[in-house]
Amino acid sequence: MIGWGFRPTAKKAQNYAKKHNLRYIALEDGFLRSIGLGVEGYPPFSLVVDDMGIYYAAEKPSRLEKLIADCNLNNEQARQSHQAMALIREWQLSKYNHAPCEPIDTEHKNQIVLVIDQTFGDMAVQYGLADENSFRQMLQSALQENPDAEIWVKTHPDVIAGKKRGYLTDLLDQPRVRIISQDINPPTLLSQVDKVYCVTSQMGFEALLQGKEVVTLVCLGLPVGA
Known part of the structure; x- marks a missing residue:
């Protein structure tokens, strides 16, 4: 049985799989999803397919977690991995790739700290062991x-x-x-800041790829990048 992550709409498929002793396979948007937003109808260019859990669910093992834990790269695979990360940085790729690569105008001379908000009701918040109060604490x-x-x-x-x-x-x-409310390419934005705070946002993981200091307290949630 296949369903979309651990959303409430996937419960029927999960229950059917459990009742009939079938595997439940969770689908989710990939980490490099699309040019535009999914809510505006842009189709995904990548999908996560997980037969164990899903990457944002902190209390259940996921296939991605197991692949990372069991990983033993040879020299060529390690080279390809570093090359892939370098290409992501070079081309300033993110989950969504519609926003302009124009830096934010600022006259601030001291440290700039980025705090990442998320959409209300995001499954990554609920299953990342966080809630509305986590965002208050983060700020x-x-x-x-x-x-x-x-x-x-x-x-x-x-x-x-x-x-x-x-x-x-x-x-x-x-x-x-x-408040940074205009659309801006995430790697461009990350290049302007010194430190990043997140709860369970994928952008925290993207900040790590950019070499930024990322703060996510255990009491706030458990993002995939932790």
């Missing part, structure tokens, strides 16, 4: 731990498109906080 931690920094809060592309709402939308009445 507060970023402000307290970086007193001289300007805090940039990145709004999710689906929120920018008007399709969904975010967790931090109503929590941004802070003089040091700047």
Whole structure:
């Protein structure tokens, strides 16, 4: 049986598989998904296919987790892996690839800290052992731990498109906080910041690929990149 991740709409397929002693295979958008947004009808160029769990579910093993744990690359495979990561950086690839590669205008001379919001009700939040309060704690931690920094809060592309709402939308009445609500290529944005805070967003993993310091407290959630 095949279903879309661990969403409520997949419960029927999961229950049927369990009842009839069948494997349940979870599908999800791939990490390099598409040019445009899925909520605007752009088809995915990649899919995650998992017969054990799904990568964002922290309490259940996933096929991706097992592949990484059992990985023993030879020299050629290691070279290809590093080459693939270098190409991702060179071409500034991300999950969605529609946004312009134009840096944010800023006159701030000190440290810039990026806080990543997510769409409200995201399965990666629920199954990453996080909740609405995790985002409040993340923003507060970023402000307290970086007193001289300007805090940039990145709004999710689906929120920018008007399709969904975010967790931090109503929590941004802070003089040091700047909302990044325009569409911008994520690697371009990451190149402008010194540190990144995330709950379970894939952009935290992308920040690691860019060599950035990423902060995700255990109490906030368990992202795949952790």
